Amino acid sequence: MAERRADDQLGPEELVIQREQIERVRRAVEQLPVDFREVIVLRELEGCSYKEIATMVGIPIGTVMSRLARAREQLVTLLHVAAPTGDTQ
């Protein structure tokens, strides 16, 4: 993916909102079934590749892919993550 650079800075109110939402995300991840939670943690927080996850968890790479997809679907549902609906321009 691209190297990213952003110039935005958060104000005090946004920081409070951010803290609340981080807690909400943490609770959502905790609600995942353990099989899903472990692939999400390994992928997003430990930065493991699919191959590494497959080795560590002892499952085929195809299962890593499907578990990650289903875990993310559940998180999207739990968090009601809303993709932007406007135009990209």
Place this chain on the structure above:
Amino acid sequence: MSCHDTLRLIDAYVDDELSAEEAAAVGEHLTVCRHCLRQLWGREDLRVLVRALPYFSAPPRLRAAIIDRRQPRRRVAPLAAIAAAVVLAVGADGGIRLWSRLHNASVVAEQVMTRHVNALVTQHLVDVRSTDQHAVKPWFQGKLDFAPPVPNLADAGFPLLGGRVDALAGQPVAAVVYERRLHVITAFVSVGDDDVPTESTYNVRGFHEQHWAPRDLSVWIVSDLNAEELNEFAQLLRARGM
């Protein structure tokens, strides 16, 4: 590629786990399908949210494996960078909406690279082939609702190859193509604000990119040329009206 196949591969695409061919096919579909593009944004937003967690306990049976893992953590974006760039808010439905200029930047940067590579692979670099800016610029007339600047940089060692009409995120763009020795450089020019931080540079899978927004235009340049020479190219373009 169909929407069904794209959505089946969207997680592996976000995770950069697809082959170059599969990634190119997904990227191609994302340039023309806003439905799938929004799914991608949802995934990228989710990634930013999860990665913003300051801590999380791994399931017990994995802790030893993580500790034993020889390689250091990687790919996880620095928390400070995320915190500085992410704005979260609760919508009326109680859902989280993430306003981040990051996801747009990464998606557009990825598409810029994909369109550039696709043109190289299909050998469809230009629709109008000319080293003369006065032949290339008028060619866009009637094909786009804006007139893209087409500076002549031949004297600086960046001869013009020509131009074509391409698309980014479903929007028509002018692709003005130059070369430097054997390296092809594409300058994508479109109208409007694509909500990407201006004055930004990117490195996408070995391709260097720069983005800026002159007046009401948006310019992206991409090439496998080294970063220094691409920067020289960018400075020349900007000095000559792009």
